[in-house]
Amino acid sequence: MGKTIPEQPFASRAKDDRSTAHNSSYNERNDAIIKAATMLIARDGYEKASMRAVAAEAGVSPASMYHYFDGKEAMLFTILFRAFSGLESNLRMKTHLIEDPLEQMRIMIAEHVMFFANDMDGLKLCSHELDSMRGKAYEELHRIRRSYYHHTREIVNNLVKKYNLKVCDSHVATMSLFSSLNWLYRWYDPHTSSRSPAVLGKLFFEQFIGGLTGSELLQQDNGEET
Amino acid sequence: MGKTIPEQPFASRAKDDRSTAHNSSYNERNDAIIKAATMLIARDGYEKASMRAVAAEAGVSPASMYHYFDGKEAMLFTILFRAFSGLESNLRMKTHLIEDPLEQMRIMIAEHVMFFANDMDGLKLCSHELDSMRGKAYEELHRIRRSYYHHTREIVNNLVKKYNLKVCDSHVATMSLFSSLNWLYRWYDPHTSSRSPAVLGKLFFEQFIGGLTGSELLQQDNGEET
DNA sequence: ATAATTGTCGAACGCCCGTTCGGGTGTTTG
DNA sequence: CAAACACCCGAACGGGCGTTCGACAATTAT
Structure with missing residues (x-):
């Protein structure tokens, strides 16, 4: 029993x-x-x-x-475990020898999109079905997920530090990045789309960095509203 | 029958x-x-x-x-219909008399976050359970959803035109925005978080505009890679 | 007052679910 | 050769599901 x-x-x-x-x-x-x-x-x-x-x-x-x-449930666990730990270990491996956080960020985004393109269903389950797990199995998966988040968050923090960005909220910025990546399964199919995973990763990277550094369009009257 | x-x-x-x-x-x-x-x-x-x-x-x-x-299924349809059409009609109403696309964009994001804060469960279902619908019911909901997307996409297009932004891909930009908004239910609880919906909307707005306008960090060697 | 309509629910129907049981095959091991 | 083991499956069990039925109260219309 x-x-x-x-x-x-x-x-x-x-x-x-x-x-x-x-x-x-x-x-x-x-x-x-x-x-x-x-x-x-x-x-x-x-x-x-x-x-x-x-x-x-x-x-x-x-x-x-x-x-x-x-x-x-054990079957779903195996699927999610493989996907989550593959994602996490791949990120660790690919950023291990890189020093510039900007390059680390570029790699993280590109690798995530590639990973998605190679296992769309698996990553969809990571986004959609994690809540179907309960107890220790859920905790183990959540632990890997959090590790992936922390790794990414650390890159963001180093990015902000190195380039003296005046980012207001790096948690929200990181969550927005994950949003873009995790929402992919809702609209992007690399086999159908005209955009290759590499191109999409580049777009995401540029958007994210632009979002971190801010825009001159918003400099006019910052600080109050009626 | x-x-x-x-x-x-x-x-x-x-x-x-x-x-x-x-x-x-x-x-x-x-x-x-x-x-x-x-x-x-x-x-x-x-x-x-x-x-x-x-x-x-x-x-x-x-x-x-x-x-x-x-x-x-009819019960779920009612829930989704109310949420989707509320979101869509609210956006139409609030941006109707505004001319500046930048201001329209600010309003769209702020209103969406407010709408989420007022009906978290409803908007979670919009993101998570739309696929549970089939046939004509699905099509009707999808139609409203697409209308909401088109309205937002139009704002983005006007934004790009008015401010001469060299945005590469406004579809990807719009989808990234929706990603951030639709992913909210995964991590944000306005009743618990230290960030108010208004603050969060402002952060999203700034990130999105920054992502559209790009960053000087990326100007160095654009065009090729080994 | 009487008929019609609306709201309510206990009980049941038929179906599909995750899972188990018991007994079959082959294949390896002594 | 016999025992042990890995592998496989038809059949069944117990239970939960969405839904329907038929009868009973409450309200409204005539």
Whole structure:
């Protein structure tokens, strides 16, 4: 009993960590289930996407699903964990050796957009279905998410410091940036749009930096209103 | 048969338009249901929020719900219709007599944030649950949403024209603005935050205008990269 | 007073859900 | 060769869902 929440430090594994075994058929099926679940949950939402539908899409029986995952929630956890930690570790890796915060910022935005373009459904779930998780699983995902936020926020702070920007509220600025990135799944499809992910990242970067540095259009009567 | 989708021009009414009648108890119950449904769907999501739970929250029996709404989807439609059309008509009203697009933009952002602060759950549903609608109901809501977008986009275009901004992509700029506004429900609570809606609107406005006009930080080597 | 309409609800219907059970296959291990 | 194990699934369980039905009160119209 108590199968739904694994015991100790929580990780991205499925039911057991068979990733070291030389059994390839297991991992193939596992990935097929993850892929089917990601697509269907992105399309229909977590509650509406049924285990039966995921099983049919993945080509297995509903009962076999429980060979690979403890349950529906554990399945969603695996999807979100992979996406969130991939995003976070990629950011850490790509900005590690860069010193200029402006360049770090450019990389962060470009990498996030690229990451989205490569896994639209996965990142949609990160934005849309995180609240479907409860308890320790939610906390673990939220921890990674917060780490990603802190990393970005630190870049913003260094940016403000280095270039002496008179930014009023770096929290709001950072949240606005995340808004643009997380809202992508609502309107942007790299396979359809005329804008490439690289171009879009550049636009976001310029907008964000412009938003941080302010505009001369607003210099006229700053300070009061009737 | 065919009760779920009303026949002709679709409107924000419940089952019948009893708003002209002098029966106050009917409208009170109706509003109580809408209020309960908005809260519960915002908290649990459309699929997870059950008619039984909404009925209990509103203080009626599950069966009585169907005196006021044709079904669950019609109930959500009413909520979304009120929020969307309120947002849209308010924008039209407030910018109608203003000529300067800069001032129009300031008003649009400030009004949207105010609107959110006054109906957080409603606007959360607009962002989160629109996809739960199907068919004609979805199309009607989408039409209002698009009208709101077009109105805003027009302001942006006039802004660019009047002040000779060299903005690269006004669609991306407008979507970024909507991102910031629609993402509010994820992190901002006017009752808890130290920032008032007015302050937040001002910050958004400044960021957006700064993002449109660009930054001198980026002037160095624009045009190529290795 | 009587008929018609409106509002209310307990009970139930039929459906789909996540999940489990028990028993099948193969395949590896001693 | 037999035991152990990984894998797979048809069938079922218990429960919650949206919705409907039919009867009963309350109000309004005639």
